[in-house]
Amino acid sequence: MDVSDLVARARDGQPRAVARLISMVENGSPLLREITARLCAGRPYRARVIGLTGSPGVGKSTSTGMLVRAFRERGRKVGVLAVDPSSPFTGGALLGDRVRMQDHATDPGVFIRSMASRGHLGGLSWAAPQALRVLDAAGCEVILVETVGVGQAEVEIASLADTTVVLLAPGMGDGVQVAKAGILEIADVFVVNKADRDGAQAVIRELRTMTALVERVWRPPIVPTVAYRGEGAAEVVGALDEHLAHLERSGELGRRRHARARDEIEAIALTALRSRFAHLHGDQRLDALATRVLDADLDPYRAADELLAALG
């Protein structure tokens, strides 16, 4: 099937075409350029992107499932992109979580895809924008991007999403951990899941204290949930809608999306340059430079100069 057919079918909402395009994007298909061109042609991107992140064990997948249900009840077409740092090695373990998503497996208004974040230059930043574009083309009005972890992945998700939800749960480590993970800065909405368990109130109190210390126009609301029972779904959706309204009022939505487009262009340009490196030098040239650096015959800056010199 050629790309224009595939894109037409994805626009028509055919799940297999959507799945295939996302796989092509993820695997860095040589057709990526053409796919992107066709996805973009004459049709501005529209879908709202909500990032969900948190440590392993807080109930991200269950919460994502709850939100899918809530948005479906409100008549929205929903995409889910689960970005997982698992390697091919451990990818199988994912299934345990994805099982809960099978509630939605037969709903034509829901597209669910897992993507690995490893092995690609720049992690998420490289393939995810194209995957969002595929889901947008398929008519998704809301896209939930779920990612594990603290640190880099969280920062990346925040730069991809219009609204970033940070999930916490009681019993995941003491209070200092919340601060340590550096999440205050990226959270637009806090969800404290497993709110029926001991310690949930303490987590909420601590978050309240912390968010009160931060001077920002938008103070992230803190929403308790019990995701496996669907408790708190309406409140989370309410908080998300309020944040979207805030983004629109303040002009921040446009700024975030503009910054995202900049990042994407730059990432593509850098990837192109990187492959130009590979062509110019092959592995041997860089190998030889690395050996000289290890032998203290050359410092890495001068080695980089030599690498760049051939680019002109």
Place this chain on the structure above:
Amino acid sequence: MDVSDLVARARDGQPRAVARLISMVENGSPLLREITARLCAGRPYRARVIGLTGSPGVGKSTSTGMLVRAFRERGRKVGVLAVDPSSPFTGGALLGDRVRMQDHATDPGVFIRSMASRGHLGGLSWAAPQALRVLDAAGCEVILVETVGVGQAEVEIASLADTTVVLLAPGMGDGVQVAKAGILEIADVFVVNKADRDGAQAVIRELRTMTALVERVWRPPIVPTVAYRGEGAAEVVGALDEHLAHLERSGELGRRRHARARDEIEAIALTALRSRFAHLHGDQRLDALATRVLDADLDPYRAADELLAALG
């Protein structure tokens, strides 16, 4: 003080010179190039790098402290680089953990520095090699790099370290989480901390099952510890030494360090290209391209072409 003085003092083991150089490296000092050149001049890098990673709450800092003590008892000069995803915003919370490190604060054979992993292009990959070089120049024979988190940060630490230690602890989430974090692939040694708590045996059993499934020349040993009491320190050091011996025997040590040098050269070259972008185009050009992409007037690949065209 000029760079050659500062490097001379660092080589002499003066902590303030070491601290100052690492700060300069971390902040992307304009003198970075000269610093690196002087650090590299005529002296191959020697220090052994051990990465420690794991989720928040497993006891990374305590374990790092235990290993510092163990290596000091064996007469080694030790460097610690704590790479934290915290932002300036939340950086203060770090102090809670670092307190335990103060045992070593007055030992001239130990250098401890925290680095933020945010805000730099490529995270760890950019500044950490230079920071390792500073610690190596100061005579550190062992450098412990401690990092929070799962996902990208872990992959990065594995590419920096000769040996990667993955820390786990009971009660941090169910078994599937171990697989999910994608850690099997990067772990050279597993340490199960808090081994005196309920559930430690289950974590060890699960790890055993998982590592048995993997076909690799080196099967990661699993070492139980109770870090705050120093229990298991000798066993961890033993496992680390065995792994180092394996790396040397198999030639893998040379390969890892060569790959690291390649990565470093490439990262510097890409950073240079990126700043060349900034010079050529300024923000305005990229802004205009981003706007056109948002308006669906241009796809991001063609925008990247335009950005690159001016580079020639």
